[in-house]
Amino acid sequence: MSQAITQLKASADYIRQQYPYPIHLATILGSGLGDLAETIPNAVKIPYSQIPFFPSSSVAGHQGELCLGEVRPGIHIAFLKGRIHYYEGHGMDKILYPLRVLRLLEAQILLVTNAAGGVNPNFKAGDLMLIEDHINLMGTNPLIGENIDELGPRFPDMSDAYTQNLRELTLKRAAALSISLQRGVYCAMSGPSYETPAEIRMVRTLGADAVGMSTVPEVIAASHMGMQVLGISCITNPAAGVVTGHHLNHEEVLEAANQAKASFSRLVQAILAEIPVQTLTHQSPTH
Numbered sequence: 001m002s003q004a005i006t007q008l009k010a011s012a013d014y015i016r017q018q019y020p021y022p023i024h025l026a027t028i029l030g031s032g033l034g035d036l037a038e039t040i041p042n043a044v045k046i047p048y049s050q051i052p053f054f055p056s057s058s059v060a061g062h063q064g065e066l067c068l069g070e071v072r073p074g075i076h077i078a079f080l081k082g083r084i085h086y087y088e089g090h091g092m093d094k095i096l097y098p099l100r101v102l103r104l105l106e107a108q109i110l111l112v113t114n115a116a117g118g119v120n121p122n123f124k125a126g127d128l129m130l131i132e133d134h135i136n137l138m139g140t141n142p143l144i145g146e147n148i149d150e151l152g153p154r155f156p157d158m159s160d161a162y163t164q165n166l167r168e169l170t171l172k173r174a175a176a177l178s179i180s181l182q183r184g185v186y187c188a189m190s191g192p193s194y195e196t197p198a199e200i201r202m203v204r205t206l207g208a209d210a211v212g213m214s215t216v217p218e219v220i221a222a223s224h225m226g227m228q229v230l231g232i233s234c235i236t237n238p239a240a241g242v243v244t245g246h247h248l249n250h251e252e253v254l255e256a257a258n259q260a261k262a263s264f265s266r267l268v269q270a271i272l273a274e275i276p277v278q279t280l281t282h283q284s285p286t287h
Helices: 003-018 034-039 092-104 164-176 197-206 216-224 250-274
Strands: 025-029 044-047 065-072 075-081 109-118 128-137 181-189 210-212 228-238
Touching: 003 044, 003 065, 003 092, 025 034, 025 092, 034 075, 034 250, 065 250, 075 092, 092 216, 109 216, 109 250, 128 164, 128 197, 128 216, 128 250, 164 181, 164 228, 164 250, 181 197, 181 216, 181 228, 210 228, 216 228, 228 250
Parallel strands: 025 075, 025 109, 109 228, 128 181, 181 210
Antiparallel strands: 044 065, 065 075, 109 210, 128 228
């Protein structure tokens, strides 16, 4: 057994001692969106710092806490309140670590959220965007290096990285709730500086509708582990150059996420209430 798997199992075992139920859904909450975890009654909360080998985030708006609970009878969810970013100086193994632990706890579906800049000129701050595909411009791939065979294959297929039936469910729920939901391609760049207007023109030419500094490594890792994925971006600001004279800052991102969180929470709760149970019955790769 590799050292990586040994450490992942140690983290999973500690969490299992605090919450002795299989985890069906893993949810990563982006900047300013952590309040969604508070909608789960009687949640068990574990600070990242208490979990063996677990990395911690240092970014404002990311609380660094694992919340576990029952989203509906017999269906258990784990919220990662705070993600680890590449720009913090962590290696990709650290960025992927929390998700890999949840996979060992039997999570089969990943709901990944983020705050993103709007590249599409038709997007406005506060919009929600269903991620249909992504472009990786982070300058690396999270699976570079020795493959962890216990988790997945050397060359994972990314043809359906964002699972079609979950996207269809999300569109139906948004329509039923009269929540406007944009659709588009998310482009990931390394950060931490915001993109230049020239870079935004480039990614728009490549087909991106939104841009951010996260999500893609986690989605690649989830696909590697055979997980289904649903991605939603909160558009918090126009990207550089989209609106003349507009300057970017992190406080604006958090404020816009706060304004959108009511619609975001309603939509996600409706999705979680209807994810088909048959998609939640698989076993983890090392179970």
